[in-house]
Amino acid sequence: MHAYADDALGDLDAVGLRQALAARQVSIPEVVEAAIARTRSVDPRLNAVATDCFERARTEALNPRGGFFAGIPTYIKDNSDLAGLPTGQGTDAFVPRPAKRDGDFARMFLATGVIPLGKTQLSEYGFSAVAEHPRIGPVRSPWSTDHTAGASSAGSAALVAAGAVPLAHANDGGGSIRIPAAVNGLVGLKPTRGRVPQDPLFRQMPVRLVCDGVVTRTVRDTAAFVREAEKVYRNLSLAPVGDVTRPSRARRRVAVVTEGIGVRAAPEVEELTRQTAELIESLGHHVEWIPQPVPASFKDDFLTYWGMLASGVVTTGRMEHGRSWDRSRLDRFTLGLHRHCRRHLAGLPGVIVRLKRSARMAEELATSYDVILTPTVALETPEVGWLDPMQDYDTVLERLLQWVAFTPLQNATGAPAISLPLATTAAGLPQGMMLSAGHGREALLLELAYELEAARPWPLLRDA
Secondary structure, eight states: OOOOOSSSSTTOOHHHHHHHHHTTSSOHHHHHHHHHHHHHHHHHHHOOEEEEOHHHHHHHHHSOOOSTTTTOEEEEETTSOOBTSBOOTTOSSSOOOBBSSOOHHHHHHHHTTOEEEEEEOOSGGGOSSSOEETTTEEOEETTEEEEEOOSSSHHHHHHHHTTSOSEEEEEESSSTTHHHHHHHTOEEEEOOTTSSOOOHHHHTSSSOOOEEEEEESSHHHHHHHHHHHHHHOOOTTSOOOOOOOSOOSOOOEEEEOOBOSSSBOOHHHHHHHHHHHHHHHHTTOEEEEOOOOSOTTHHHHHHHHHHHHHHHHHHHHHHHHGGGOOGGGSOHHHHHHHHHHHHTGGGHHHHHHHHHHHHHHHHHHHTTOSEEEEESSSSOOOBTTTTOTTSOHHHHHHHHHHHOOSTHHHHHHOOOEEEEEEEEOTTSOEEEEEEEOSTTOHHHHHHHHHHHHHHSOOOOGGGO
16 A cells, blocks of 8 residues: 655655755645645555644645755654644553643754654554554554554654655664564664754663654665754764765675574574675675674563563653543553563662663674674564554563564664665565664664665565
């Protein structure tokens, strides 16, 4: 299911659309109107939009902000504040009120010139890798509506893949940019910790797992987002990424890992990873297969910390949301994570120490290899319902850990990682491949991503 049409959006990415606007081939009101029409055509099946602000977008299109992305339509994920719209966090546990002001990420994103059309669905508080809401239903992949769109940035990825908008906001606390990118045939970069501004909720964590970014259809759109974000917000503790527009001539040392955190990749996924490694080697890079370098304790530590975040939601909900808070309306997966944390509360200080130390391990690995190649997820994309959060918690957790076995590491270490749609399963669905690098080395990842995009171009959904 897609919305590509012979309209003002065409099949252009955000950079191409900006060029068309600059050449006056299309106008900003035409582009915004086309994105609204496309959203309306696909959302009844995809279930990707949490709330819209179409009239506001039409008004803004008549007097847009400046910036590189001036007039480019987009969406904000519904766990970040956008003034005037409610922030629902993917849950029915409270009645959200319109935000009084833009959050820190939205403020930066809007400064690049984008025009938001609304907010997108996510899993409850972003805890699960699928967005399947007990009341309103699942967010579905436009590649196959029988399959999940991944999560937690499910709605954003579904709309970009379907051609409704060229890029959309996503954030990532355990893979939530990279996983939906992987299953929807998109580019998804999780930046280095601190590269992009964050809302206070994410900044205040003892281990700052969450990073904000975008999902796009092309490497150049992702590179342009990072470049433009840096013009608005510059973290002086990180070397700038700058304007990355092409591959590097440098040949890299690439390690390949197909053993996830506690599980091996499925045979088909492992074979697709091997084919990607062969492509990289054919381009002149040095490729070496290595065992999983992550300590065995990491899986349990990350799960306990994840449970701590859920427990924080459960225990502070009444204080945060007042009388509208209803804990009984949380899904069973969130409540299960809360119980898991309560059972392991005594070990939490040690968990936090070990997760922080993982950054040292990652940097030591980066002295031997420039890039680590893994599959983004360990299994093929599951069908809707396989990870339904209202099922038995232990069942959902076991399945989730089988699937999400590669992405959490970079959230703990703070290092950058990018998922690229370099593979396709026998069933015809996208299967993302992930490249990660040392702290602050987004430019290296983008350069290699450009090279791989040119060597193995991925199709738009309309052409698949």
